[in-house]
Amino acid sequence: MIHHHLVPPINEATARALHVGDTVTLDGALFGIRDATQIAMFDRKRKTQFDLRGHAVIHTAPNVRKVELSPENPAGFAPVCIGTTTSARMERFTRPLMAEEGVRLIIGKGGLGDASKAAFTEIGGAYLAVIGGTAALETTWIEAIEDVDFVDLDPECLWRFRINGFGPLLVGMDAHGESLYERVQAVANARRAEVLARLGVRS
Numbered sequence: 001m002i003h004h005h006l007v008p009p010i011n012e013a014t015a016r017a018l019h020v021g022d023t024v025t026l027d028g029a030l031f032g033i034r035d036a037t038q039i040a041m042f043d044r045k046r047k048t049q050f051d052l053r054g055h056a057v058i059h060t061a062p063n064v065r066k067v068e069l070s071p072e073n074p075a076g077f078a079p080v081c082i083g084t085t086t087s088a089r090m091e092r093f094t095r096p097l098m099a100e101e102g103v104r105l106i107i108g109k110g111g112l113g114d115a116s117k118a119a120f121t122e123i124g125g126a127y128l129a130v131i132g133g134t135a136a137l138e139t140t141w142i143e144a145i146e147d148v149d150f151v152d153l154d155p156e157c158l159w160r161f162r163i164n165g166f167g168p169l170l171v172g173m174d175a176h177g178e179s180l181y182e183r184v185q186a187v188a189n190a191r192r193a194e195v196l197a198r199l200g201v202r203s
Contacts, residue, residue: 007027019176020174023169026169030057030058030142031159031161035089050149058106059086063079090112092115098120128171128172143161
């Protein structure tokens, strides 16, 4: 397995160089999104001021506090706790995020499904997994909230974070049709079948 240090924006070739089981550390810019953000963008056709092409997004609705504008807090918000939320309910937004906005990497927890796997394969992207319960650690990787769009959706705005050493993150789904979640499920199913067979139970 390979460790990749990336500074988005990245191109398709870089995204396709990632394989399930590799790890990734990110520097530079990271965009925070959640359900309401994407409903606004894709269902209600609201246009963002940000150029997301080649960038990474993270499924989050961060806990922030409003502060005075300063060089340390250029958007008027300071991070309090910025953790990752479960990705599965945002499955339907993976393809438009990639095809319409040019996103290459999605960070979340719990994985995504077949439609996302197809989008990663066809367009060139990857899902980077975060372990649940690591919000406090993730927050230390965020240097500042640089900008924000769709402020009326707070906390499900579209956030632009400045990050340093964000990771390592595990490549859970890649552009080659591989999914760590499917591999784990296959192993679990096989072990279940073995246990049931030893017990003489028909599944």
